Each structure stands twice: as structure tokens, then as C-alpha cells.
Amino acid sequence: YFIKNNGEIVVLVPDLYIAWHAGKSFWKKFSSLNKNSIGIEISNPGHGLDYKKFSNKQINSLIRLTKYLIQKYNIKSQNILGHSDIAPNRKKDPGEKFPWKYLSQKKIGFWHELNKKTLIRNRKLFTTIKEKKLFFENLVKIGYSKKNKKKNNIDKAKYLKIMIKAFQRRFRPEIINGK
Numbered sequence: 001y002f003i004k005n006n007g008e009i010v011v012l013v014p015d016l017y018i019a020w021h022a023g024k025s026f027w028k029k030f031s032s033l034n035k036n037s038i039g040i041e042i043s044n045p046g047h048g049l050d051y052k053k054f055s056n057k058q059i060n061s062l063i064r065l066t067k068y069l070i071q072k073y074n075i076k077s078q079n080i081l082g083h084s085d086i087a088p089n090r091k092k093d094p095g096e097k098f099p100w101k102y103l104s105q106k107k108i109g110f111w112h113e114l115n116k117k118t119l120i121r122n123r124k125l126f127t128t129i130k131e132k133k134l135f136f137e138n139l140v141k142i143g144y145s146k147k148n149k150k151k152n153n154i155d156k157a158k159y160l161k162i163m164i165k166a167f168q169r170r171f172r173p174e175i176i177n178g179k
Contacts, residue, residue: 001040001065007057009065012041025086026145033086038069047092059099066108078143080109085144088166089154096173112171119172132160139163 002010013019021039022032030036042058045051054062069075082098083091104111127135140146144163154162161178168176 001038003040003042003058003061003065005043005055005058007055007061009061022083022086023090025083027081027086028143028145031145037081038073040065042094044093044095047095051095051097053097054094054099059102063103063106063108066103067106070108077104077107077110081143082170084166084169088144088162089159092169096169096176098169098173100170100173123175136160136163139167 002012004010015038018035019039020034021041022034022037025031025033027033040062042054042062044054066080070080080103082094082100084093084095100109101111103109144166165176165178168178
């Protein structure tokens with residue numbers, strides 16, 4: 001699917017066919033998510049050109065389309081993902097301007113339950129090596145995959161930073177620093 005700037009939804013590939021929308025991708029135990037996912041692209045110049053906030057028309061169309069697909073295919077909230085979730089070493093989209101929190105309030109995707117005050121206070125805490133390791137393990141429990149690192153021969157420290165940035169784009173979009 002493709003959502004234009006004016007909110008118009010275009011079916012590029014019918015659901016029964018496999019589209020090449022995810023590329024080399026991993027989530028939980030799955031790889032090559034093209035064959036078991038549905039792609040929704042939203043018109044935006046992207047990070048390299050002039051990344052913009054998504055329009056209300058685009059988001060309203062996304063909500064309608066996604067709710068339809070969730071009902072039709074019985075899709076669970078934790079399986080509503082962005083390219084940066086499934087291919088963090090290659091993709092930044094939908095990016096930090098994508099309204100994940102708002103969508104979760106509409107029963108699309110998932111969001112954390114920490115309040116802003118707690119989040120800001122926790123940013124100032126020192127993180128031990130043990131806590132960093134636990135965080136990485138929890139990223140994998142959520143669904144972020146270690147396979148990406150292995151398949152692309154990226155060293156562990158660099159890949160962890162890439163995964164953290166993907167996590168931040170989704171759950172802490174105001175600061176994306178890999179820490």
C-alpha cells in the first residue's frame with residue numbers, strides 16, 4: 001500500500017502477492033519479512049532529503065487502512081512495525097516524526113507506560129555494563145534481532161548502538177543518540 005500526501009491510499013501489490021517492501025529484514029525468529037508481512041509506505045522525502053511530519057490526512061488514512069488490515073488478518077499490536085525495527089542497520093523510517101504513541105492510543109502498535117517525568121529522571125542515571133547487557137537482551141525479547149548483526153558482519157558495539165537508535169526512534173523520538 002502507498003499513502004499519498006493527500007491521504008489517498010493506493011494498492012500497489014494485492015495482499016495475496018509478495019512485495020519487496022521490507023528487503024533484508026529480521027524480527028523475532030522471522031527473516032525476510034516480505035513473505036509474511038504487509039507493507040504500508042507513506043509519502044515523505046525521508047531523512048536524507050527533507051524529512052517532514054506526516055500530514056493529518058496521511059495519518060487518518062493510515063489508521064483506517066491499518067484497522068481494516070488488523071481485523072482482516074487478526075494482526076496483533078506487537079506486530080505493527082516500522083522498517084527501522086526490522087532493518088535498523090539499513091532503515092530509519094518511518095522515523096522520529098511518526099506518531100507511534102498516538103497510533104497505540106488508537107489500538108495500532110504498542111507503546112510503553114512510563115511517564116515523561118520518570119523517563120527524564122532515568123536519563124541522568126549511570127548505566128552499568130550489566131544493565132546495558134540486560135537492555136540488549138530485552139531488545140531481543142521485544143523482537144529486535146541479533147541476526148542482522150551476524151548477517152551483515154557488524155561488530156557488536158556498533159550494532160547495539162544501531163538497535164538502540166531504532167528503539168529510540170520509536171519510543172523516545174526526541175533524543176536519538178544510541179545511548
